[in-house]
Structure formats: C-alpha cells, structure tokens
Amino acid sequence: MAAIESERTTVVNGAAMAAFLAGGIGALAMGLFVILNEAGLYSAPALYDPAGGVTGRTAFATATWLIAWVVLHNRWKRRQIESGRVWPTTLALIALGILLTFPPVWTLL
Amino acid sequence: MDLLFSGRSIWTMVHGIVLGGAALMGLAAALFSLRAMRPATDRGVVDESQAQLLAWLMVGVAVMLWLTVIVGTYVTFPPYRATPPEGLTDLSAYPRSLLRANPQTAWLHSVAMETKEHVPWVAAMLATAAAFIGMRYRSRMLGDAMLRRVTATLVAISFALVAAVALLGVFINKVAPLE
Numbered sequence: 001m002a003a004i005e006s007e008r009t010t011v012v013n014g015a016a017m018a019a020f021l022a023g024g025i026g027a028l029a030m031g032l033f034v035i036l037n038e039a040g041l042y043s044a045p046a047l048y049d050p051a052g053g054v055t056g057r058t059a060f061a062t063a064t065w066l067i068a069w070v071v072l073h074n075r076w077k078r079r080q081i082e083s084g085r086v087w088p089t090t091l092a093l094i095a096l097g098i099l100l101t102f103p104p105v106w107t108l109l
Numbered sequence: 110m111d112l113l114f115s116g117r118s119i120w121t122m123v124h125g126i127v128l129g130g131a132a133l134m135g136l137a138a139a140l141f142s143l144r145a146m147r148p149a150t151d152r153g154v155v156d157e158s159q160a161q162l163l164a165w166l167m168v169g170v171a172v173m174l175w176l177t178v179i180v181g182t183y184v185t186f187p188p189y190r191a192t193p194p195e196g197l198t199d200l201s202a203y204p205r206s207l208l209r210a211n212p213q214t215a216w217l218h219s220v221a222m223e224t225k226e227h228v229p230w231v232a233a234m235l236a237t238a239a240a241f242i243g244m245r246y247r248s249r250m251l252g253d254a255m256l257r258r259v260t261a262t263l264v265a266i267s268f269a270l271v272a273a274v275a276l277l278g279v280f281i282n283k284v285a286p287l288e
Binding site for chain 2: 010011013015016017019020022023026027030034048050051052054055057058061062065069083087091094097098101102103104
C-alpha cells in the first residue's frame with residue numbers, strides 16, 4: 001500500500017488559502033453583479049441574447065473569480081498563510097455574495 | 110411517430126438529473142470521504158491512492174457542476190424565458206410566462222428561478238477550489254487538519270447550494286415543465 005505518514009511539520013498552505021479566498025471573492029462578485037443590475041446601476045451585457053443578461057453577469061463574475069485566484073495564487077503559493085483571518089473573511093464573502101443573489105433582498109433596494 | 114420526450118425536455122433532464130444529480134451525489138460522496146478518510150491521530154497514516162481517488166472525485170464533481178450551469182444557462186434557460194406571441198392563451202410552452210400568469214406560482218420565477226440563475230455558478234467555483242486543493246495536496250490535504258477543514262467547508266457549502274437549487278428546480282419543473 002502506498003501510504004504516507006501525515007507529517008507534524010506544517011504543510012505550506014498558501015495555494016489552498018488562495019483557492020479558498022478566491023472562492024469567496026467569486027461569490028461576492030456574483031452578488032455584486034446581480035445587485036448592481038437590480039439597482040439599475042450596472043448591467044453586464046448579454047453574451048448570448050436568447051439567455052439574456054444572466055450570461056453577462058455570470059461570465060463577468062467567473063472572470064473576476066479566476067483573476068482573483070491567479071493573483072492570490074501567485075502571491076501565496078510558496079507562503080504559509082495564517083488561516084485565522086482568511087477563514088472568516090472567506091465565509092463572510094461567500095455569505096454576502098449568496099445573500100445579494102437572493103431575490104427577496106432586492107426588494108430592500 | 111411522436112417522440113416520448115421533446116429535445117427541450119431531454120436537455121432539461123440532462124441538466125437537472127444527469128449532470129446536476131451526478132454532481133450532487135459526488136459532493137455527498139466527497140463530503141463523506143473527507144470525514145471518513147481523515148487520519149485518527151496527528152501521526153496517522155493516509156493512503157495516497159485513496160487520497161488520489163478522492164481528488165479525482167472532486168475534479169469530476171467540478172466538471173459536472175460547470176457542465177450543469179453551462180447547459181442550464183445556455184441551453185435550457187432560453188426556451189424557459191421565451192416570450193409567447195401576443196394573445197396566446199395556452200402558455201404551457203412558455204414556462205416563465207405560465208408561472209408569472211398565476212399569483213400563486215409567480216414566486217417560482219421571481220424567487221426560485223432568479224436564485225437558480227446565479228447561485229449554482231458560485232457552487233461550481235467553490236467545488237473547483239476544492240478539487241484544486243485535492244489535486245495539489247493529495248494525501249497532505251487529508252493529513253493536515255486545516256487543509257481538510259478548508260476543503261470540507263468548500264464541499265459542504267457547494268453541496269448545500271446545489272441541493273437547494275435542485276429542489277427549486279424540481280418545484281419549477283413540477284408546475285411548468287419545459288416540454
């Protein structure tokens with residue numbers, strides 16, 4: 001059996017933390033593109049007319065997520081990142097992003 | 110000869126059951142595995158080949174989720190939101206208009222479908238991040254408590270989001286199926 005003993009030494013976690021935080025940024029980007037559209041402040045152009053504006057919002061949010069991930073990955077991949085701040089920040093970003101995509105929230109505008 | 114299912118109906122099934130269903134099952138399996146495969150102690154043994162299988166499972170889930178959202182947005186959503194001709198009274202071929210025509214079902218568009226348009230994309234992003242961590246760290250992901258916790262969180266949130274929107278999809282399809 002190819003097995004390894006889990007090491008007591010710290011695993012460099014930068015790449016994982018970059019992926020984690022980028023996920024939060026992607027979620028927030030989705031929420032922002034949606035809420036800006038609902039508020040009439042910015043509408044991402046439709047990339048495919050039969051499907052409408054959702055194609056622009058999702059494509060732009062996905063692009064934001066990928067850019068954030070690439071930037072964070074390049075900065076953190078060889079570093080040990082303190083999870084104490086990344087953890088709550090990411091969870092808050094995800095929660096806020098999801099909240100902003102929830103239609104009943106739009107009625108508060 | 111009439112076909113039992115229309116092309117639109119088949120694409121809806123591919124979107125919701127084949128791709129989305131596979132992703133949901135994969136997420137559940139990954140979540141269970143992350144819990145079951147963790148070493149019992151700090152110096153516990155992690156099987157590299159099992160960690161590799163789990164990593165590939167998460168890659169498969171991410172691929173399924175991306176296919177689900179792409180098919181959902183670009184293939185099944187356009188006929189759902191199509192505008193019926195002026196004066197048409199039978200709206201059964203126009204699900205969005207059918208839902209909005211009845212105050213009791215209007216929420217299925219204004220809340221359920223509007224949520225389904227965006228939230229699954231976030232689930233796909235989070236599942237992709239989990240798959241990346243699994244592939245990059247393999248057995249170290251299972252052996253390191255923080256990495257395992259991060260991965261499990263991404264998978265758990267993704268699972269919750271996909272399960273919620275899948276349920277909304279069932280509600281919509283029960284009332285206004287894309288036939």
